[in-house]
Amino acid sequence: MSDTTAPPIDSYNPRAPFLDELFETDGRPREVARALISELERIGAEGLTEVGRRRDATFLRQGITFETSGEDGPTRERPFPLDLVPRVIGGDEWRTLKRGLAQRIRALNAFVDDIYHAREIVREGIVPWRLVVSSPNFARAVHGIRPPGGVYTHVAGCDLVRHSNGSWKVIEDNVRTPSGISYVLENRAAMTQLVPQLFANYRVRPVDHYPQLLLRALRSVAPSADSEATVVVWTPGSLNSAYFEHAFLARQMGVELVEASDLVVRDDVLYMRTTRGLERVHAVYRRLDDDFVDPLEFRPDSLLGVPGLVRAYRAGSVAIANAFGTGVADNKAVYHFVPEMIRFYLGEEPILENVKTYLLADEEVREHVLSRIDQLVVKPTDESGGKGVTIGPHATERELEQVAAAVRAKPEAWIAQEVVRLSTVPTVGPDGLLAPRHVDLRPFAVFGERIDIVPGGLTRVALQEGSMIVNSSRGGGSKDTWVLEDGDDADRAGPPLADVSSPPALPEMRYGDAWTNQQQQQQQEPQ
Amino acid sequence: MHFSIRYLTEYRYGSPVSDNLNALRVRPATTSSQRCDEFHTRIDPEARVTRHLDYFGTEVLEFGIPTGHDHLTIDVRARVVTSAPPEPPHGPWSALTSDAYVEAAGEFLLPWQDQPPIAGIEELEASIRTAADPLAALRLLVELVPDTFEYRRGATYVGSTVSDLLAAGAGVCQDFVHLSLVLLRRHGIAARYVSGYLWAAPEDEGSDSLEVDTHAWLEALLPGVDGRGEPVWVGVDPTNRRFAGETHVKIGHGRFYADIPPVKGVYRGGSTSTLGANVQMSRLDPQAGARA
Amino acid sequence: MLARIAHELYWLGRNLARAEFTARAVDGVFRSELQTPSDSGPGLTLGWHGLLMMLGGTPGDEALGRGHALARLTLDADRPDSMLASVERAREGARAVRDVISAEMWEAINTTTLTLRGDGTARWSAPAGPYLASQYVKQRTALIWGIADRAMLRDEAKSFLDAGSFIEVADMMLRLLRIALPTAEQDPRRDGNALALLQAVGGFHAYLRAVTAPPNAQPVARFLIFERAYPDSVAACVDSLHDAFAAADASPRDSQPVLRVSRLAADLDFQRRMLPAGTELVDICERAQHELVAVDQDVADRYFAGMAAGERGIAMVV
Incomplete structure (x- = not known):
């Protein structure tokens, strides 16, 4: 155990040909990382292990946990694995990313609108109609409905990776119910408490205004005459793996966290059931898929959800974020067409590139892909969270045969992508020593009157050596993501918050009401 | 032909229910061979209909009825004029792959409920393949399905699949149509589910009022004459061994039943309901006599 | 506030209070049993058997030793009437309303549950384990209520949480009395276990300060039912329950739960002053308990959108 007192850096060895974001290939820290690395050396391996223990204990006590599911046996509550080494993104770089993301989200939003109305992109022969109508997320029930402000993708999270040449690529778009923002905020809060010294030499842009951005966006699309529209967060319930985040966001925005049983539609208006009767709801941030929102529409065999919700939505009496039917845009086959959408709808060249993707419905392409399936990543088009993904170079012969058979049976349900060499960032191991681990990035955008993107996002890290699977449900961890301020950043102070209502509060803090009632009660006493 | 239709649905609940929300797809469509002149609905308890x-x-x-109630009546009345559709066109099998055909077919070519492929219908599939052209295939289909399966109420239920029909060896019009859709789509013939009303008077009987049920048939897309010209949707009724004609009053179409259920609803309250539904159809031009 | 949240808070209050009451009762019986032989005959009957009955369990035929009963009452996770089960239910409820009750209170409840589960530790192993566990729950519930009183806003949420605890304590007290009080045919002089009853509800010192009569069955029972100055007495709980509902209700004047509780309070006050002829204290307990069941239903109807037993079916018509 003598080496646990050693500086954690000495043995660090960037894994060429992968790009390491904090170290040069020769093992010297990059300029931007020097101060950070020397602080880490000062803490030492033993210190990092000790901080790690404190972190886990704190997260467990606060219930900042997630449940692992699937292949590795029964589910268990674990502390969310936050790595203590932050990821650093320069201000210039971030500005480019931000512009690229906003561009992409605008195009995706335009696509959703187009698909449920004029279908011009189909008529122009850019996106095949068959691809759209065969998607299980194409929502016929909302055909022709245009939500307030024409915004569908209020909350979006695009997954980005950094290639070995330093360029950023989009690997996936999430415009249904992307999760992870709560970890961005909790990670930052935890880092400032656990290792404040790391921040000493950096000006890191804050992230904690996200809930206010979201609330403002939801209020801006809510069909309410007065500015105090009632907004709720709709969770499938406390058994959902992202329940922590649902509760977190409701708390941070100071709104109610509701379940289906709390909601009822009467005369095409949505209400929630309170102790004092029904109260109108103007906007719903829903964290569940279309299939479970209204048993009268969508899935005919489901009794979950709020009967009549689609009616209320169609009548325009309630805003739903994200809008029903947005899932049609985060189909992985549709992803292939996003650069074309940007050109078509916006008349711009895409700022962020896609990863080279193959659609397998075409027989020639399919045979080409199957012939080199061991070098490609194969993904089902309508899954999320890394489910069903086969990484060719890491798969067994048998797994490859199985996925090839599945592709042949239903080609349009699969895509193939070139393997991306994810960049690495130093990550603390169980022994307190740093080792390179692969990362991706999910920035979070909010689309109301305009598009706002919180600096950074969720950096997910594969904790196993060499692994590129970063999903938290499959053994991935996360990192605090720093976007550095550099003097000339126009919006470094964050978006103006002047028109945002009071700071977050507990739901239903009716100080005034409580006092009134007590007075009424006293009047009642003498009889 | 000129019909008046009355579609009356009545529910009684064991104990009061609330938040009773329903969606009706019952209004006769207006198409090139059919016109809906009058249409009225009455809901009891009273409700606003959108x-x-x-x-x-x-x-x-x-419509929706929020407060407690122990019964629900949906009374729909319509007057419709129908005319015989034009003769279906003959086009070759090869025309099914033309751009014009595929574009007109749209999503009605996709193997919706046939994925993974339903087992046990290979023989039926092969028989249809023997037809000379798509129109002949339809003529074959309307005999083949009722020859193979018995029409029997209660053999299946509203949520039954094609596999259920195969297992039971019997079913109702809904099941016959679902099976036919699968068979046609497998041959590249676009086909869609049609819901409507059928004037089911026997040919030699001149009655002018009948009690019927809502009916299901299908429409298949046939390529234009000799593969040229516009493809045409043709009504086919595999339950009654014929093509749809003046006697068929169409409400609408979809990919399958779930896209176009006549009445669909949800209510709050655990009590069981009893359902009475009937369709009364009357000929308003009896002098023409009933014919198929 | 959301009807569902109010419902959760109310049951959180009930479950916490039940755990606490169980802990006290176990503690009281354990201590009194160390001092007096358990076969002291008729009179005021309070032993392990009685506690199991109070919590709604059927003791079964086997002669229940102390160890067995203790285990069942405290840490048996499979029995819904155990102290641990109440704490687990409280945790589930607290998880759903953690944003309302404050993170501190959630953490206190969560830590209590995790400690009580004692996964992989020998902390609660026999023979003294169950007793230590009940001591622990007494301390922790005191802490949790302390946090609630200091950290929670005096709003609707707190009212429902408190209401749950008041109705639960009143109900438990009534159950305990119905089991422990001597019936008419028993010799009223042999009630040496009245002390145990006071110990079991943690009211021994309060009784000595408030009442001059020796701690025999009748005065002890009257104290536990009627003494408004003693916060866990039935009357005091009913008063507090009334206040909690009245504060939470938008219109208390025509509120069924408020009116019913208020009638019950008036009845108790009348009975305190003059016990109607031919009425035993046990009868009063029984009637009061029935009223509390009715209150539960009223509360569900008025505040929880009918969420009493959680039966709200949606049926589909096709």
Whole structure:
């Protein structure tokens, strides 16, 4: 155990040909990382292990946990694995990313609108109609409905990776119910408490205004005459793996966290059931898929959800974020067409590139892909969270045969992508020593009157050596993501918050009401 | 032909229910061979009815009854004039892959409920393949399905699949149509589910009022004559061994039943309901006599 | 506030209070049993058997030793009437309303549950384990209520949480009395276990300060039912329950739960002053308990959108 007192850096060895974001290939820290690395050396391996223990204990006590599911046996509550080494993104770089993301989200939003109305992109022969109508997320029930402000993708999270040449690529778009923002905020809060010294030499842009951005966006699309529209967060319930985040966001925005049983539609208006009767709801941030929102529409065999919700939505009496039917845009086959959408709808060249993707419905392409399936990543088009993904170079012969058979049976349900060499960032191991681990990035955008993107996002890290699977449900961890301020950043102070209502509060803090009632009660006493 | 239709649905609940929300797809469509002149609905307990056209162009009537009630009556009346559709065109199998055909077919070519492929219908599939052209295939289909399966109420239920029909060896019009859709789509013939009313008077009987049920048949897309010209949707009724004609009053179409259920609803309250539904159809031009 | 949240808070209050009451009762019986032989005959009957009955369990035929009963009452996770089960239910409820009750209170409840589960530790192993566990729950519930009183806003949420605890304590007290009080045919002089009853509800010192009569069955029972100055007495709980509902209700004047509780309070006050002829204290307990069941239903109807037993079916018509 003598080496646990050693500086954690000495043995660090960037894994060429992968790009390491904090170290040069020769093992010297990059300029931007020097101060950070020397602080880490000062803490030492033993210190990092000790901080790690404190972190886990704190997260467990606060219930900042997630449940692992699937292949590795029964589910268990674990502390969310936050790595203590932050990821650093320069201000210039971030500005480019931000512009690229906003561009992409605008195009995706335009696509959703187009698909449920004029279908011009189909008529122009850019996106095949068959691809759209065969998607299980194409929502016929909302055909022709245009939500307030024409915004569908209020909350979006695009997954980005950094290639070995330093360029950023989009690997996936999430415009249904992307999760992870709560970890961005909790990670930052935890880092400032656990290792404040790391921040000493950096000006890191804050992230904690996200809930206010979201609330403002939801209020801006809510069909309410007065500015105090009632907004709720709709969770499938406390058994959902992202329940922590649902509760977190409701708390941070100071709104109610509701379940289906709390909601009822009467005369095409949505209400929630309170102790004092029904109260109108103007906007719903829903964290569940279309299939479970209204048993009268969508899935005919489901009794979950709020009967009549689609009616209320169609009548325009309630805003739903994200809008029903947005899932049609985060189909992985549709992803292939996003650069074309940007050109078509916006008349711009895409700022962020896609990863080279193959659609397998075409027989020639399919045979080409199957012939080199061991070098490609194969993904089902309508899954999320890394489910069903086969990484060719890491798969067994048998797994490859199985996925090839599945592709042949239903080609349009699969895509193939070139393997991306994810960049690495130093990550603390169980022994307190740093080792390179692969990362991706999910920035979070909010689309109301305009598009706002919180600096950074969720950096997910594969904790196993060499692994590129970063999903938290499959053994991935996360990192605090720093976007550095550099003097000339126009919006470094964050978006103006002047028109945002009071700071977050507990739901239903009716100080005034409580006092009134007590007075009424006293009047009642003498009889 | 000129019909008046009355579609009466009645529910009684064991104990009061609330938040009873329903969607109706019951209004006869107006098409090139059919015109809906009058249409009225009455809901008891009284409720405000809103209308919109759904994705497939069917008019949907929606209403909700929030407060407690122990019964629900949906009374729909319509007057319709129908005419015989034109003769279906002959086009070759090869025309099914033309751009014009595929474009007109749209999503009605996709193997919706046939994925993974339903086992046990290979023989039926092969027989249809023997037809000389798509029109002949339809003529074959309307005999083949009722020859193979018995029409029997209660053999299946509203949520039954094609596999259920195969297992039971019997079913109702809904099941016959679902099976036919699968068979036609497997041969590249676009086909869609049609819901409507059928004037089911025997040919030699001149009655002018009948009690019937809502009926299901299908429409298949046939390529234009000799593969040229516009493809045409042709009504086919595999339950009654014939093509749809003047006697068929169409409400609308969809990919399958779930896209166009006549009445769909949800209510709060655990009590069981009893349902009475009937369709009364009357000929308003009896002098013409009933014919198929 | 949301009807569902109010419902959760109310049951959180009930479950916490039940755990606490169980802990006290176990503690009281354990201590009194160390001092007096358990076969002291008729009179005021309070032993392990009685506690199991109070919590709604059927003791079964086997002669229940102390160890067995203790285990069942405290840490048996499979029995819904155990102290641990109440704490687990409280945790589930607290998880759903953690944003309302404050993170501190959630953490206190969560830590209590995790400690009580004692996964992989020998902390609660026999023979003294169950007793230590009940001591622990007494301390922790005191802490949790302390946090609630200091950290929670005096709003609707707190009212429902408190209401749950008041109705639960009143109900438990009534159950305990119905089991422990001597019936008419028993010799009223042999009630040496009245002390145990006071110990079991943690009211021994309060009784000595408030009442001059020796701690025999009748005065002890009257104290536990009627003494408004003693916060866990039935009357005091009913008063507090009334205040909690009245504060939470938008219109208390025509509120069924408020009116019913208020009638019950008036009845108790009348009975305190003059016990109607031919009425035993046990009868009063029984009637009061029935009223509390009715209150539960009223509360569900008025505040929880009918969420009493959680039966709200949606049926589909096709």
